[in-house]
Amino acid sequence: MPYKNSNQNNSNNKLFNLARPAKLDIDIPENDNKKIENNNADQLERTPKIYRKDMGQRGFYDKRNNLNDLTGKEWKFMSKSVITRSYPPDLQHNLRKQHGGQKPPLLCADLIKTFTKKGETVLDPLMGVGGTLLGAALCDRNAIGIELNKQWIDIYKKVCELEDLKELKTFEDDCKNVLKKASKNSIDFILTDVPYWNMDKVEKTRSKVAAKSNLSRFNGSGIQTKQEWIDDLVEIFDLCHGVLKNKKYLAIFIGDMYRGKEYHILSADLANAISNKTPFILKANLVWYDVSKNLHVYGQPHAYIPSMIHQNILIFRKEEQL
Numbered sequence: 001m002p003y004k005n006s007n008q009n010n011s012n013n014k015l016f017n018l019a020r021p022a023k024l025d026i027d028i029p030e031n032d033n034k035k036i037e038n039n040n041a042d043q044l045e046r047t048p049k050i051y052r053k054d055m056g057q058r059g060f061y062d063k064r065n066n067l068n069d070l071t072g073k074e075w076k077f078m079s080k081s082v083i084t085r086s087y088p089p090d091l092q093h094n095l096r097k098q099h100g101g102q103k104p105p106l107l108c109a110d111l112i113k114t115f116t117k118k119g120e121t122v123l124d125p126l127m128g129v130g131g132t133l134l135g136a137a138l139c140d141r142n143a144i145g146i147e148l149n150k151q152w153i154d155i156y157k158k159v160c161e162l163e164d165l166k167e168l169k170t171f172e173d174d175c176k177n178v179l180k181k182a183s184k185n186s187i188d189f190i191l192t193d194v195p196y197w198n199m200d201k202v203e204k205t206r207s208k209v210a211a212k213s214n215l216s217r218f219n220g221s222g223i224q225t226k227q228e229w230i231d232d233l234v235e236i237f238d239l240c241h242g243v244l245k246n247k248k249y250l251a252i253f254i255g256d257m258y259r260g261k262e263y264h265i266l267s268a269d270l271a272n273a274i275s276n277k278t279p280f281i282l283k284a285n286l287v288w289y290d291v292s293k294n295l296h297v298y299g300q301p302h303a304y305i306p307s308m309i310h311q312n313i314l315i316f317r318k319e320e321q322l
């Protein structure tokens with residue numbers, strides 16, 4: 001397929017000429033690092049001496065840790081309920097932005113490092129142009145992606161080629177078909193991002209800017225009521241529960257929406273639906289403050305309409321099933 005940003009060619013557009021080394025630690029911004037270091041008492045209490053592995057600057061790794069490879073310091077940083085660090089455009093952003101719903105691979109990598117150990121397997125059943133898969137390759141995890149639309153898989157493959165990153169396994173299909181056939185209890189972490197809710201009022205009321213947005217392109221399916229959209233996602237996440245190992249996590253990116261003169265807390269609607277209709281237990285609602293978002297003025301001077309610069313990341317766990 002022809003790529004729009006063809007100002008690049010294979011030989012000169014790699015961000016780094018050498019293959020990237022896998023980064024196994026979290027790159028903690030200096031301010032947060034200071035805060036964590038000033039108050040590390042709880043980290044030491046939680047890790048008695050006999051279990052401590054000294055990782056130098058990274059802090060202490062607890063030998064009992066069976067979730068991830070993080071030290072106490074890194075774990076503390078990643079347990080913040082608001083993600084404020086910046087993830088600048090990276091890894092062929094211009095190519096990936098044709099999608100419109102792409103997520104920063106480095107943010108995905110930080111989440112993957114928080115919920116898996118090196119070598120474990122991540123699944124993204126709604127992979128788009130592969131933020132999750134690229135993030136997994138960056139931190140030496142395996143990953144599997146499923147996507148309905150071949151165009152997005154092709155872009156993911158092109159990015160791997162241009163960036164010298166390992167191309168991971170993809171399926172071009174409806175994820176429900178793949179999940180029904182997949183092995184049970186085989187996946188260590190599911191990280192995904194839900195398709196946009198195409199509501200009919202959106203087309204009538206959204207601004208010209210919004211109407212031209214790429215977001216309308218990445219789902220492609222027809223108009224749905226909110227309930228139909230939620231029911232469809234609940235069916236997908238119920239199938240996800242089957243393929244995930246016990247005590248492992250599911251993380252879902254989801255944005256709230258102001259449409260049709262009304263604010264829709266889609267994150268809460270979806271969190272409640274998954275909690276009520278699947279065995280998953282809700283563990284956290286992280287807020288990702290996307291510093292790259294521009295501010296727009298929608299309602300001034302008559303009405304207050306928020307400029308959406310955040311997304312939610314819902315964290316669920318599959319509790320042990322006998």
Ligand SMILES: C[S@@+](CC[C@H](N)C(=O)[O-])C[C@H]1O[C@@H](n2cnc3c(N)ncnc32)[C@H](O)[C@@H]1O
Binds near residue numbers: 125146218
């Ligand atoms: C929000 S996007 C994911 C973006 C992704 N996080 C990235 O970084 O590129 C959701 C994707 O799910 C895909 N999709 C929607 N329904 C699907 C289904 N039933 N099976 C597989 N993919 C589906 C859409 O085509 C869309 O690309």
